[in-house]
Amino acid sequence: MTQALTTVTADEIEAIAEAAPYPQVTVGLTDFIEDYGPSLLGAIHRQLKPVFDPNEESERRKRYQAVLSDLKRKPFPAQERAVLALAELLIGQDQSAAILNAEMGTGKTMMAIALSSLMFSEGYSKSLVISPPHLVYKWRREILETVPNARVWVLNGVDTLAKLQWLRDGLSPGDPSSTGPEFYILGRVRMRMDYHWKPVCDQRKQHEWDIHEQRVHTSVFASCPRCGTYIKDSAEERVLTPVEFRREDRQRSCTNCGEALWTLHRPRSAPPKDHEALLLKALQAMPTIGRVTARRLMDLLGADALNDMLSDNIYEFVNLMDEEGELVFSDSQAKRLERHLATYEHALSQGGFQPTEFIKRYLPKYFFDLLVVDEGHEYKNPGSAQGQALGVLATQVRKRLLLTGTLMGGYGTDLFYLLWRMMPQQMIQEGYTYSQRNSLAAASMAFMRRHGVLKEVLKVTEGADHKTAKGRSVTVHTVKAPGFGPEGIVRHLLPFTVFLKLKDVGAALPTYDERLVEVEMTLAQADAYQQLSVRLTQLMREALARGDHTLLGVVINCLLAWPDCAFREERVLHPRTKAVLAHVPAIFQEDEASPKEDELAEYCLAECDKGRRVLVYTTYTGKRDTASRLQAQLRDRGLKVAVLRSSVETAKREDWVLSQVDRGIDVLITNPELVKTGLDMLEFPSIAFMQTGYNVYTVMQAARRSWLIGQHKPVEVVFFGYQLTAQMACLALMAEKIAVSMSTSGDMPSTGLDSLNETGDSIEVALARQLLSQGS
Numbered sequence: 001m002t003q004a005l006t007t008v009t010a011d012e013i014e015a016i017a018e019a020a021p022y023p024q025v026t027v028g029l030t031d032f033i034e035d036y037g038p039s040l041l042g043a044i045h046r047q048l049k050p051v052f053d054p055n056e057e058s059e060r061r062k063r064y065q066a067v068l069s070d071l072k073r074k075p076f077p078a079q080e081r082a083v084l085a086l087a088e089l090l091i092g093q094d095q096s097a098a099i100l101n102a103e104m105g106t107g108k109t110m111m112a113i114a115l116s117s118l119m120f121s122e123g124y125s126k127s128l129v130i131s132p133p134h135l136v137y138k139w140r141r142e143i144l145e146t147v148p149n150a151r152v153w154v155l156n157g158v159d160t161l162a163k164l165q166w167l168r169d170g171l172s173p174g175d176p177s178s179t180g181p182e183f184y185i186l187g188r189v190r191m192r193m194d195y196h197w198k199p200v201c202d203q204r205k206q207h208e209w210d211i212h213e214q215r216v217h218t219s220v221f222a223s224c225p226r227c228g229t230y231i232k233d234s235a236e237e238r239v240l241t242p243v244e245f246r247r248e249d250r251q252r253s254c255t256n257c258g259e260a261l262w263t264l265h266r267p268r269s270a271p272p273k274d275h276e277a278l279l280l281k282a283l284q285a286m287p288t289i290g291r292v293t294a295r296r297l298m299d300l301l302g303a304d305a306l307n308d309m310l311s312d313n314i315y316e317f318v319n320l321m322d323e324e325g326e327l328v329f330s331d332s333q334a335k336r337l338e339r340h341l342a343t344y345e346h347a348l349s350q351g352g353f354q355p356t357e358f359i360k361r362y363l364p365k366y367f368f369d370l371l372v373v374d375e376g377h378e379y380k381n382p383g384s385a386q387g388q389a390l391g392v393l394a395t396q397v398r399k400r401l402l403l404t405g406t407l408m409g410g411y412g413t414d415l416f417y418l419l420w421r422m423m424p425q426q427m428i429q430e431g432y433t434y435s436q437r438n439s440l441a442a443a444s445m446a447f448m449r450r451h452g453v454l455k456e457v458l459k460v461t462e463g464a465d466h467k468t469a470k471g472r473s474v475t476v477h478t479v480k481a482p483g484f485g486p487e488g489i490v491r492h493l494l495p496f497t498v499f500l501k502l503k504d505v506g507a508a509l510p511t512y513d514e515r516l517v518e519v520e521m522t523l524a525q526a527d528a529y530q531q532l533s534v535r536l537t538q539l540m541r542e543a544l545a546r547g548d549h550t551l552l553g554v555v556i557n558c559l560l561a562w563p564d565c566a567f568r569e570e571r572v573l574h575p576r577t578k579a580v581l582a583h584v585p586a587i588f589q590e591d592e593a594s595p596k597e598d599e600l601a602e603y604c605l606a607e608c609d610k611g612r613r614v615l616v617y618t619t620y621t622g623k624r625d626t627a628s629r630l631q632a633q634l635r636d637r638g639l640k641v642a643v644l645r646s647s648v649e650t651a652k653r654e655d656w657v658l659s660q661v662d663r664g665i666d667v668l669i670t671n672p673e674l675v676k677t678g679l680d681m682l683e684f685p686s687i688a689f690m691q692t693g694y695n696v697y698t699v700m701q702a703a704r705r706s707w708l709i710g711q712h713k714p715v716e717v718v719f720f721g722y723q724l725t726a727q728m729a730c731l732a733l734m735a736e737k738i739a740v741s742m743s744t745s746g747d748m749p750s751t752g753l754d755s756l757n758e759t760g761d762s763i764e765v766a767l768a769r770q771l772l773s774q775g776s
Contacts, residue, residue, distance in 0.1 A: 051093055051495075052085035060092070067121050068114055073146045075114050078505045079107055083114045085498045090115075090399050091122050095496065097400040097423040099376070102500040104405040104701055105708030109139060111500075112372045112403055113146050119399070120181035124369035128397060130390065131156075131374045133187040134650040139374070140185055149180030156187035160355045168362050184368065186355060188378070188386060199246050200263045201231055224254040224261065231261065279303050287655060288333045297328070336655060356389040359396060368397045376402035377697055379421060380414045382440065391421035405704075406697045407497075412452025412484050416444050419492055430491075445478075451488030453481040502707065510685075510714045512707045516731070518723045519596045525566055525587050529725060533559055535582045536572065550575055558582075559726040564691060565624045566594060593633055596720050600630070600688060601637050603718065607686045608639060608666045612713065615684035617672040617702060619691040621645065626690070627669045634667055644670035654679055672702035681705040685713040690720055691727070692734055699734060 064084055068075060075083060082100065089098045102108045116127045131139050136156045143150050153163060201222040208217045222231040222245040230239045231252075245261075252261045276298070283294035283306070297306060329337060359367075371393060373379070379387040394400050400422050408414050420427045420440065432443040448454055456478050502509060521529065536555045543551045551574070558572050566587040574581055588594050593601065604614045620626040627643045634641045642660040644653065653674065660668065661683045668684060675681060676698045684706050692699050707715040721727040 052081075052088045054081050054084075063121070064118050067118055070148065071114060071117060071146055072148060073110070075107070075110060076505050078500060079111050079114070082498050082500050083111050083118065086111075086115050086401065087118045089496065089498075090401070091119065096398075096425065097394075097402070097496060099402045099404070099407065099422070099493070099497040100500070101404055101407045101493075101497050103502040104704040105502050105711075106405075106500050106505055107709060108403040108405070109142050109374070110146065112374075112401060113143055115401065116181050116183065116370060116372070117147055119370055124399065126182045126184065126368045127370040127372055128368040128393070129183060129185045129372045129374065130188060130393070131185055132378075134653065135374065136185050136187050139183075143183050147180060150183060151180060152183045152185065154185050155355055156185065160186075161358060164355055164358045164363070167367075188375075197251065197262045199248055199252070199261060201225065201242055201245050201261055202228065203242050204228060204230065224257060224259050226259040227254060227257040229254055229256040276303050279306060287336045287659070288329070289337075300328075336659065354389075356393055360392050363396070365396055366398050369399060371397040371400045373400070373402045373422070376404040376418060376422075377406050377408075377414070380418050382413070382417050382444065387417060387421060391424070394421055394424070406700045407493075408484060411480050412448045412488065413444055413480065415484070415488070415492065416447045423496065426492075426496075448480055451485045451492070453483030453485075454478050455481050502704075502709075505709065509707065509709070510711055512715045512717075514703070514717045514719070516719045516721065517599060518721055518728070519599050520723050521563060521595060521725075522587070525563065525594070526724075528566070528584050528587055529559075529563060532562060532570070532582055532584050533726075539581055551581075554581075556726065560691070560730060561620060561624065563722045563725050563727060564594070564596065564618075564620060564626060567592075567629065568624070590629075596690065596722060597630065597633055599720060600690065601634060603686075603688060604634060604639055604667050605637060612686045613661075613665070613684045614667045614686045614688060615681055615706065616667055616669045617687070617689045617691070618669060619671055619693045621671045627671075630669055630690070639666045640664055641667045641669065644668060644674055646671070646674060648674075657681070657683075672698050675705055676701040679705060680708055680710070682708060682711050685711065685715050687715070687717045688720065689718065692719065692731065694730075694734075696734065 061084060064087055065080075068080055068083065082102070086098050086100060089095050100108055100111060102111070112129075116124075119127075129139055133156065136154060140152050140154055143152050153167075155163060202225040203220050204223040206219045206221060208219070209215075210217050220241060221239045222242045223229060224231065231245055231254075232239050233244075253259060254261060280291075280294050280298065283289050283297060284291060289297075373390065379390045381387055402418065402422050407418075416432070417440075420432065420443075427443075432440075432447055434440060435442050536551075536558060540551045540555045543549070554572065554575055558570065562570050562584065566584075567590065569586045570582070570584040571580060572582040573579065600616065604616075607614050616630065618626045618630060627645070631641045631643050640663075642663075642665045644657065644660075648656050657668065657675075657679065668681075672689075672693065673695075687703060687706060689699075689703075703717045719731060721731050
């Protein structure tokens, strides 16, 4: 059969396309994933073999499952899969680092402990845990409750250096008496390099006869304390006096015998306290123990026995018995003491040498097998001393595990420094290295250009006319914006990260709901805000036209805060000249509630009628002190209210909150920064944000403080904001940054703030741009 071929010209094809064009269809990302997700997932499975397949069986996996089944506390199936995946990555694939990006409340501590047990079975016996200071003893407690035969050392008190010296002096190929993994828990406050030191030298006198004055001249010079060699300047030309030598800011050694010409010192001028005084002070700091009880305990057991209990066996202290065999503490006392001691570090020695510096200098490389970094996102800042110390520690261990529930705060730079510190070899292979000036700034910018979002801002200034052309000056500067590209997720996250959501744990969690409540201001409040906004926006525009960014933060902070603080007069001052830029009188009286405060009170009353306690977040707890005002108003409505302030020590906040719950409070008011990590607020299923602040990590963690394993009531989170104010713009940008953060966690955002999600820049820049565009 012969088939005729017809030639069609390009003009004819174009005519056909114009006559019957294909319809253009726009599909949202969420809808696209829902419609085509299974097909895309199937294509990925065909092209890429996963590192861990839960359906595969192997001898190693059976061995790992047997180890997990021997734990005192068994992980949930979803937790077990995450642990096995991490073990396959670190051991099976021999990767140097892994990330566990698990939602708040999924049990990251439990999974890290289980992973350490698996790695112990493969010869990785020592784990170094970097923990927030208030969670150190929580780690210790969970390790002892989970792992049989585990040995735990707490490196958080002022006797940390003594413990590290003991470890160094007792180094051996292996401890035959140890039948379980060893854990060393280091508080994050100890994560610093360097130490306090001062130059030291001896003094040698030199006598010379002056033939003119007919007398002896005596000079004093600095010398080595060991061999007596004179200490010269850096050019080795002149002998230094002791005063000159002690002014030097570099550590030196003797050129003859090598003796160190420096020593450690304690910068505080106060004399060290004696052993008994320190112990009495520590006892009196505990709940239910006063001066008389502390002295009675001291007389009963002695200082040494008490110190041993508090340092190494807190449960023996809680269950202490007197000479007649009766318990010293009642059940209620023992319960409060156990809460307190769970986050308490006791030590009687004193020192100043930083443990991270000691580990780097004096412990052999790879002495620790696994480094576990809890709340890893706290080390993202480029100039952070703790972040830099983490980078040093990461080079001293064999394997690293980073735990976080909020891996990214919206910007690509958040990930760059975390990745560089946890897995520097991979980042170097990608071309991100130090510059000739020993800086990572250029590498960070290159990472942002490739995977993040950068915006180039052009500023065009018209100049004076020339004879042949008009003068024009164009300046360009680059700013970062929220966002992270798919390539970055594929290259830097997916190969090293295990993701786990709370809903996947299968622990019968209740529902979680977020919603936004827009509050309308009163006429007087809205009019005053409008005048304040117009005045400050005009001043900011004039300042920016001159290239002065001084007013940016002042204006934004004032417009965000004033609607919530209209109960006091607002006087806005220039940060440099202190000139009054604007003045607004108080709109509400001390006993008069604002619309947002009314909304909060009605919400709290409604929730309390349902038998639900409310956790209220307010960021203005300093000079403006909205917390005290909210407390007074809610008490006037018949509610029992407590305020958690920063004056409550970090280690005592959990016990403080539980004691307030025991007293029957209905509402707890606090700054979200005080409870964002570690504190389980299961007793408060209703959460209300009066303000959010700027920090995405804080908002995401604070919002989930009560939606954790163990919660049995539905959790509701409410965000309050005034209509047509900078507060709503701030919430909108916060929604965008949360969306970016959730996209790097493999989740499509569907939060209460997501309805406000629009493109934008950093919070201050976005708000300033919006204000300027409204006023133009």
